[in-house]
Amino acid sequence: NAGVTQTPKFQVLKTGQSMTLQCAQDMNHEYMSWYRQDPGMGLRLIHYSVGAGITDQGEVPNGYNVSRSTTEDFPLRLLSAAPSQTSVYFCASRSWGEGSRNYGYTFGSGTRLTVV
Amino acid sequence: EDKVVQSPLSLVVHEGDTVTLNCSYEVTNFRSLLWYKQEKKAPTFLFMLTSSGIEKKSGRLSSILDKKELFSILNITATQTGDSAVYLCAVGNTDKLIFGTGTRLQVFP
Numbered sequence: 001n002a003g004v005t006q007t008p009k010f011q012v013l014k015t016g017q018s019m020t021l022q023c024a025q026d027m028n029h030e031y032m033s034w035y036r037q038d039p040g041m042g043l044r045l046i047h048y049s050v051g052a053g054i055t056d057q058g059e060v061p062n063g064y065n066v067s068r069s070t071t072e073d074f075p076l077r078l079l080s081a082a083p084s085q086t087s088v089y090f091c092a093s094r095s096w097g098e099g100s101r102n103y104g105y106t107f108g109s110g111t112r113l114t115v116v
Numbered sequence: 117e118d119k120v121v122q123s124p125l126s127l128v129v130h131e132g133d134t135v136t137l138n139c140s141y142e143v144t145n146f147r148s149l150l151w152y153k154q155e156k157k158a159p160t161f162l163f164m165l166t167s168s169g170i171e172k173k174s175g176r177l178s179s180i181l182d183k184k185e186l187f188s189i190l191n192i193t194a195t196q197t198g199d200s201a202v203y204l205c206a207v208g209n210t211d212k213l214i215f216g217t218g219t220r221l222q223v224f225p
Contacts, residue, residue, distance in 0.1 A: 042217040090158060105213055107158040
């Protein structure tokens with residue numbers, strides 16, 4: 001009963017460091033996405049993917065890279081961390097396609113990132 | 117530009133009160149509207165609405181969608197302190213899920 005697994009749960013980075021937030025799902029969902037949540041801002045979409053080898057930008061993509069080499073994994077890379085990237089990051093997945101009747105999303109438990 | 121607007125931003129009530137949370141949207145290629153409850157961690161799913169006028173209920177919570185007027189409401193009757201949370205409305209289209217900023221509900225005994 002894993003669902004969507006995010007690691008790490010907490011991370012502190014220094015400005016300029018790089019790191020990768022991991023997201024894995026075991027539901028064979030084609031669609032995966034990354035959101036960040038800041039106080040008073042709701043959740044904002046960073047990047048998303050509709051299948052292996054396909055990624056696209058969301059609302060706030062700058063400073064982040066993604067790749068999708070497998071259906072299960074969708075890592076988010078911070079190339080050079082900045083204090084403005086201090087946030088809580090959520091990964092979410094769902095099934096995809098015209099035949100899909102399930103538009104409900106499954107969320108990971110989140111990664112709290114602090115950049116100092 | 118796609119947007120989802122929730123109101124009020126914040127609500128303080130006493131146990132036993134009934135509350136109505138509002139969500140309006142302008143989103144291209146609408147597929148579904150979802151309500152989530154968020155306490156200190158990840159959002160937890162409450163309802164998914166795809167058709168107008170059909171009320172969904174779960175215990176003291178209910179929700180309805182109006183696709184003509186582009187809004188949804190979430191009702192909570194006989195509120196309890198455990199209902200205290202941020203309630204998020206999100207609209208899904210073919211590509212993504214667009215969130216509102218949420219309504220923070222505080223229920224006092």
